[in-house]
Amino acid sequence: MTAAKPRKVFVANRGEIALRIIEACDRLGIDTVLGVSAFDKNSLPARRAGQTVVLGPSHASESYLNVDAVVHAAVATGCTALHPGYGFLSERVSLAQACADNDLIFIGPQPEHLDILGDKLSARRVAQAAGVPVSPGGPTTSGEEALALAGQIGYPVLVKAAFGGGGRGMKLVHDAKDLVAAWELAASEAQAAFGDGTVFVERFVADAKHVEVQILGDRHGNHIHLAERECSVQYRYQKMLEEAPCTALEESARHTLHGYALSLARQINYVSLGTIEFLYDVQRNAWCFLEVNPRVQVEHPVTESVTGVDLVREQILVAFGEPLSLRQEDIRVDGHAIELRLTAQDAHRGLAPSPGTLTRWRPAPLGGIRLDTHLYENYRFPPHYDALMAKIIAWGPDRAAALQRLEQALERLEIEGPRTNLPLLQRLLKTPEVVKNNVTTRWLEDALPRLMEDPR
Incomplete structure (x- = not known):
């Protein structure tokens, strides 16, 4: 029988949350490896981690957002788990699945849960099935559909990207004359930011x-x-x-x-x-x-x-x-x-x-x-x-x-x-x-x- 490998956590983030995770691991007696960009190789978290690996250049797309580089670094350093922190890849199904495929414990939900909850429309369906109230609204595939739905639920409405967050792909609309243009802009922003232009419309709660x-x-x-x-x-x-x-x-x-x-x-x-x-x-x-x-x-x-x-x-x-x-x-x-x-x-x-x-x-x-x-x-x-x-x-x-x-x-x-x-x-x-x-x-x-x- 093969002995279980010692716990060792790869921290796939930067800044204060990386430091917070490292300190928590220290208190648990768990070794840490920190993946950093070239810019962050001398950061405070890098000084505190047991080991530091440079993932790539300073831009996040070439380092912190590079799933292959992150997982390869975790495996190569003998880590048994990976903590994504918040932001960056923390809600990315592809990272959770890559961890599963490489026998790494993902310190977060299962890939299928990230998939369900990452889509705001499917998350709304889960909430409804659990008896949790949701704001009136639903999916739309065109500006004309959005107009019809908004007419039913009443203005003002929010046009929202089904994937992502942080205000991108989100437009507040007070009047029907502005809705089609806002819908098209939200869909375009969602496609550019999240790779999926799906948007939905829901009642805006002003107060x-x-x-x-x-x-x-x-x-x-x-x-x-x-x-x-x-x-x-x-x-x-x-x-x-x-x-x-x-x-x-x-x-x-x-x-x-x-x-x-x-x-x-x-x-x-x-x-x-x-x-x-x-x-x-x-x-x-x-x-x-x-x-x-x-x-x-x-x-x-x-x-x-x-x-x-x-x-x-x-x-x-x-x-x-x-x-x-x-x-x-x-x-x-x-x-x-x-x-x-x-x-x-x-x-x-x-x-x-x-x-x-x-x-x-x-x-x-x-x-x-x-x-x-x-x-x-x-x-x-x-x-x-x-x-x-x-x-x-x-x-x-x-x-x-x-x-x-x-x-x-x-x-x-x-x-x-x-x-x-x-x-x-x-x-x-x-x-x-x-x-x-x-x-x-x-x-x-x-x-x-x-x-x-x-x-x-």
Whole structure:
């Protein structure tokens, strides 16, 4: 009988999430290999990993998005598992299947689940089968079909790419005269960005809160939720502030939401860490399913902060076949946590990208503050990748205390070099709508010009 190979994880990502995965593996006593681009070979995660392999040039298409290069590097270095992090290849069926074909454990869902959930139309069907409400709408194959469907469900509507996300291939339409052109543009963007031009139309919820539920499932049929997060402060579908729990919910609504999430997870016997996202229609007092993110989320630290559960650790152990170490009754929410995303974007120029060298980086060590980052002084922030610099997470016994600690952390943060969204984050925390949590998903887009009109 051949002895089982020691656990060894290939980390197929960069930045703060790569560092987060490496640290989780370190605590589990698991060796790591990090795949990097040529630009990242001297990064902080590269210094922390047990071994580093250069996948290719700086551009992601030639390194982090190259399935063959990633899998070959993992196999060649003797890894037994691969963690994709978030973004890049994390939701790519081809990577999960290539791992399966090469006897690598994919630290994420099964390929068939990625396939089902990666198509927003099939994900809607799964939600409906699980008894989870979805927004009125459906698939369309032409602008004329979209017109007919929009006429039935009523304006405004969203035209959305069936594959992908991040706001690409997504158009908000208020009137029938604009729908055909918007449909064609969305289909074209979807084809260019995701290689599939399939789009669908659904009712747009104008006054909505974005609320999501963290779930975990193992290979033994166990599923739990770890409560909810609210992510309503977002700009062009990119989240900027996330918190747990959602203070806007009454207990009955919270219970209903958690039930929907577990029903959907059980419908497909979901295995791994995942997030089920919903929109809460404030005017109609109703929920509708949005999508499933079958991976670790950028905002996972707020859930960790209020539950005390190391989500990445659980995700890794589940992938290796271990049963969940927690039961639903073990999950308790303690206090409140809020995360802000610090980005290399110029807050005074509509959050335009702002790469450059970080000449000063001095975060203040404060109680109740967690900082997830890969930055250091003289780090050259690149133009090739996402603009995320750091995640600043505050925990407090209540929401007011968490907000206060965040304010202190931002005031004492010393940062020079690229322009950042720090001025916007500081103003957000003092805005009455944010303080009272009277925000919806469209609020920041409308409020941004007003928030940044003051002198610098």
